[in-house]
Amino acid sequence: MLRDELNQSMKAAMRAKETRKLSTVRLILAAIKEKDIELRTTDGGDRDDDAMITDILSKMVKQRRDSIKAYEEGGRCELAEQEKAEIAIIEEFLPKQMSDDEIKAACEAIVEELGAEGLKDIGRCMAAMKDKYAGQMDFAKASKTIKGMLS
Incomplete structure (x- = not known):
C-alpha cells in the first residue's frame, strides 16, 4: 500500500x-x-x-x-x-511513466475503443485515459495527441 x-x-x-x-x-x-x-x-x-x-x-x-x-x-x-x-x-512513489510512443499507442487504442470521430469526443477519450492510466502518463501530452488524431 x-x-x-x-x-x-x-x-x-x-x-x-x-x-x-x-x-x-x-x-x-x-x-x-x-x-x-x-x-x-x-x-x-x-x-x-x-x-x-x-x-x-x-x-x-x-x-x-x-x-x-x-x-x-x-x-x-x-x-x-x-x-x-x-x-x-x-x-519515486509514482508508477513508471509511459514513454511518448506508449502514450501514442494508448491514445490510438482509446480512440478506436470509444469510436471517437471528432473534437467533441476529446473529453470522453481523456476521461477514459485518466481512468485507465492514472499516474502513468503526462495527460497534457495525451490530450495533444488525441486532439491531433481527431482533428
Whole structure:
C-alpha cells in the first residue's frame, strides 16, 4: 500500500538524516491527510486509496514543474533546483511513466475503443485515459495527441 510505503520512507529519511527527502515526504503525507479530511466531510464513500494518492502525487509533480518554469524565467535557478529535487523524490512513489510512443499507442487504442470521430469526443477519450492510466502518463501530452488524431 502506498500510504505505508510513504510512512516507511519518512522513517528511513529521518534515520538517514536526509532533510530534503524528509521534508518532501512530509509534504506528501500532509496533502494526503488534507484529502482524507476533505473526503470525510464530503462523504467520499468507498475509494481506492492508492489511486487517490497517485492522483495527489501527480498534481504535486505538475505544480512543481510549473514552479520550475516560473523560477527559471525569474532567474531563481537555486529554487528551480530545489523543485527538481522534490520532483525526483515524489516520482519515486509514482508508477513508471509511459514513454511518448506508449502514450501514442494508448491514445490510438482509446480512440478506436470509444469510436471517437471528432473534437467533441476529446473529453470522453481523456476521461477514459485518466481512468485507465492514472499516474502513468503526462495527460497534457495525451490530450495533444488525441486532439491531433481527431482533428
